[in-house]
Amino acid sequence: MSEETNPQISLEDAKALVEALEAGDNASANMILREVTSKEHGELFGEVGKLTRQLHDSLSNFQLDPKIANLASDDIPDAKERLNYVMKVTEDAANKTMDAIDTGLPLTDKINSDIVKLKPEWDKLMQRQIELGEFKSLCYSINEFMESAETDSAKIHAIMTEILLAQDFQDLTGQVIKRVIELVKEVEESLIHLLTVFGEPNQNTANEAKKPVDNNGAEGPIIDAETREDAVSNQDEVDDLLSSLGF
Amino acid sequence: MKILVVDDFSTMRRIIKNLLRDLGFTNVSEADDGSTALPMLQNGDFDFVVTDWNMPGMQGIDLLREIRKDDKLKHMPVMMVTAEAKKEQIVAAAQAGVNGYIVKPFTAATLKGKLDKIFERLE
Structure with a gap:
């Protein structure tokens, strides 16, 4: 004025x-x-x-789409639940797998140590240097080993199956995450619609809002490391960077 | 060798603990962020810290800085195992005095390699 x-x-x-x-x-x-x-x-x-x-x-x-009201009242809380579910399912899968490994490793160790124990007598047999008494006890030991290896290998098979089944989280979480991505897309489209109808976005403030708030802050896993200049994409690049700085 | 593993995800703590056990380190304790880890370190007799970066409460980088400020703890080796992969973060960690930096996802061989290097330097 x-x-x-x-x-x-x-x-x-x-x-x-x-x-x-x-x-x-x-x-x-x-x-x-x-x-x-x-x-x-x-x-x-x-x-x-x-x-x-x-x-x-x-x-x-601007025809007020009932979808928008639903987004806020139902879909967003629903998405939060879904993501919590993803966290829970992946945690369960990791624990299930590690439990299975915790029970499986001692079994393989036992089979290995049994073989190590049998080996000297067996070598004697192969070189035809075994005495009758030793041969008899070797027969009993091998019989015992076969019986325990039979049950242990069956147990290991069951554990492997458990580990296999624990990987179902990938399917479950994949589906859930897909739906959350769809929801995010819907929210984005609604927001864009809202912006085009109700206002001309100020180019400067829009750009400012995009800038990260805290440059030193944590960001979590970088999902597009290959295309980013400011991030490394593997351990070798970490090592190169640190050694280039003299660390 | 007494080791403290700091990560907000219990599964990651468990993975690191299992890997350390395979490497012969059986005396391992856990904390879920920097603010629980720091008093444990100050009151305990830990020899080594493995920490994540991104945690609620006190973050790993701040825990590292606190450790370097503390007269009793400042020489303790600290290794970061984190998904944070921005160059400026790696540089910031190095400047704060980190002894090793591993990005997730990582392999058992990487962990072993970095540990060997750290202990080599200490001897």
Whole structure:
């Protein structure tokens, strides 16, 4: 507005106003004042009218989709639940797998140590240097070993199957995450619609908002390391970077 | 050798603990973020710290800085095992005095290699 540079009342009007007041002609003075201010009011009313029309048009153009209300009340909380579910399922799968390995490793260790124990006698047999008594005890030991190896290898098979089944989390979480991605896309589209209808985004502030808030802050796994300049994509690059700095 | 593993995900703590056990380190304790780890370190007799970066409460980088500030702890070797892979973060960790930096996902061989290197330097 040019209020400071252009006076709101012209010199002629001001003089006429002073004259009318000095002459005690209040009716003329009031009329002059009204004329001066009505010009300003007229502009203001015009502007308000224009805005009102724009708002009305915008509102009638923007058909409030019930989907948007659902997004906020149902879908977003639902997505949070889904992501919590993903965390739980993946944690369970990792624990299931590690439990199985914890029970499986001692079994393989036992088979290995049994063989190590049998080996010297067996070698003697192969070199035909075994005595009858040793041969008899070797037979018993091998019999015992075969029996325990039979049950242990069956146990290991069951453990392997458990580990195999524990990988089902990939399928489960994959499906859930897919749905969350769809939801995010819907929210994005609704937001874009909202922006195009209700406002012209200010280019500068939009860019500023994109900047990371805290450069030293943690970001979690980098999902696009290959295309990013500011991140490394594997351990070798970490090592190269550190050694280039003298660490 | 007494080791403290700091990570907010219990599964990752378990993986690291299992890998350390395979390498012969059986005396391993756990903490779920920096603010629980720091008092454990100050009151305990740990020899080595393996920490994540991104944790609620005190983050790994701040834990590292606190360790380097503490007269009793400042010489303790600290290794970061983290998904944080931005160059400036790796540099920041190096400047804060980290002894090793491993990005997730990592292999058992990587962990062993870095541990060997750290202990080599200490001897």
